[in-house]
Amino acid sequence: MSGGRLDTLAHGLWHLHRTPDLAALRSARSPDELARLALIPAARNLGIAAAFLPADLRTEATAALLACRVLDAYEDLSDRPVASDALLTAVGYLTGATDSPPPPLHAVAERDSEAVDLVLAERIRDVRALLSALPFEGRERVGQMLVDVGAVMARNLDSPLPRVVYGEGVLGRAVLYACSLVAEEACAAADLGELAGGIGVTAQLANDLRDGELALHDAGDREELTRAVMLRLLAPALGGFALLARLGPRTPSRGARAAMAYMTITTTAFLCAAVGAPAPYRRRLRLGAAVLAARSPVHWTMMLERVRRAADGAIQRLLDASPDLAAATGRAVGSGPAAKVLSLGDPRSMSPSMGPLIVGTTFALVQALPEEPLTGELPDPQVRRMMIADHLAFGALERLRPCDADAMRALATQFQLTAVETV
Numbered sequence: 001m002s003g004g005r006l007d008t009l010a011h012g013l014w015h016l017h018r019t020p021d022l023a024a025l026r027s028a029r030s031p032d033e034l035a036r037l038a039l040i041p042a043a044r045n046l047g048i049a050a051a052f053l054p055a056d057l058r059t060e061a062t063a064a065l066l067a068c069r070v071l072d073a074y075e076d077l078s079d080r081p082v083a084s085d086a087l088l089t090a091v092g093y094l095t096g097a098t099d100s101p102p103p104p105l106h107a108v109a110e111r112d113s114e115a116v117d118l119v120l121a122e123r124i125r126d127v128r129a130l131l132s133a134l135p136f137e138g139r140e141r142v143g144q145m146l147v148d149v150g151a152v153m154a155r156n157l158d159s160p161l162p163r164v165v166y167g168e169g170v171l172g173r174a175v176l177y178a179c180s181l182v183a184e185e186a187c188a189a190a191d192l193g194e195l196a197g198g199i200g201v202t203a204q205l206a207n208d209l210r211d212g213e214l215a216l217h218d219a220g221d222r223e224e225l226t227r228a229v230m231l232r233l234l235a236p237a238l239g240g241f242a243l244l245a246r247l248g249p250r251t252p253s254r255g256a257r258a259a260m261a262y263m264t265i266t267t268t269a270f271l272c273a274a275v276g277a278p279a280p281y282r283r284r285l286r287l288g289a290a291v292l293a294a295r296s297p298v299h300w301t302m303m304l305e306r307v308r309r310a311a312d313g314a315i316q317r318l319l320d321a322s323p324d325l326a327a328a329t330g331r332a333v334g335s336g337p338a339a340k341v342l343s344l345g346d347p348r349s350m351s352p353s354m355g356p357l358i359v360g361t362t363f364a365l366v367q368a369l370p371e372e373p374l375t376g377e378l379p380d381p382q383v384r385r386m387m388i389a390d391h392l393a394f395g396a397l398e399r400l401r402p403c404d405a406d407a408m409r410a411l412a413t414q415f416q417l418t419a420v421e422t423v
Helices: 003-015 022-026 029-043 047-050 057-077 079-095 111-123 124-132 136-158 164-169 171-182 184-189 193-211 222-232 234-250 254-274 283-293 297-320 323-329 354-367 380-396 403-422
Strands: none
Touching: 003 029, 003 193, 022 029, 022 111, 022 323, 029 047, 029 057, 029 111, 029 124, 029 136, 047 057, 047 254, 057 079, 057 111, 057 124, 057 136, 057 171, 079 124, 079 136, 111 124, 124 136, 136 164, 136 171, 164 171, 164 193, 171 184, 171 193, 193 222, 193 234, 193 254, 193 354, 222 234, 222 254, 222 297, 234 254, 234 297, 234 354, 254 283, 254 297, 283 297, 297 380, 354 380, 354 403, 380 403
């Protein structure tokens, strides 16, 4: 790893958990200085991941990330009657489609992240300068991502979208951009948009949990929010692990592989901590584990398997503590090993489309149930396995657009074909 990357990484780790220095951000003397000072306060662990990237990729990723934070500011902190117009104006200004900047924001920040976003919105001219300084290909790549993300954000402001649709369209699109940045050939060879959407939804749900978005998930308290978020993570996490298994060995830059591994490890650790489950790696080992995972396809696979097992353990911990499960079974469910779900099968051979991926996993769970006739109740681990299979099956239905008869027919056909193959 070069000295420049080590310096950036050390600076990021030092400032990771510190209160943002808003005065320093406001007084930055150039766009480049603003980018250096704002990356960690604006992105936290994602900023640490960006530090692993080679210099040219890190410059583009930083500009794209800060531009997205400006859009976040206009999405979350604009006056509601004109919020979508202001947001789309910000998109046009950042991408160079117009020279008219959006109106200034007059909101009061409630969280540190919002305060940083407000400063970046104040300095939108500097963020635009960072984008303008990119090579043509980079400007086009980032610009199209901002247009796509901004359109979904604006739709959500006009009429709130389902959380899965929003996560796929915003963070999922950003993930697809990141994939094209670090592994362009691999992305061009296959349509990975649905799998990228899975990571986007996972990241969005983690953000909702971190920010305590009770109303968005119709939750009465933190415990209900945690349960709602974790149960909705099953299907998108499948897609996320399938994408990581495909993309990791096909990413040319070792630094980019380390960045992906670091974000995978830290996001999983946060979700495990939310339900009191062991993280895949202790905090002091996470950075080294990411660097080691980037060394070879073998190390990448070992890291991914460890993370998938930790995620399965978090699912079991959630189900064991769920009063709904106890009510459904009429007994306490807390014994036996975790049912393999995310660590079931080889993700490298899984479908790049979410429908077949979810259906295939559902039937793999069902196929592992006892074949002989029941003479009594199922053991606890098998009850858990059956309920997860049901949840995944309904999750496949949840992904369908309302009144989309063709999609319903395609999913029904997929269920039928997989059932026949299983028999």
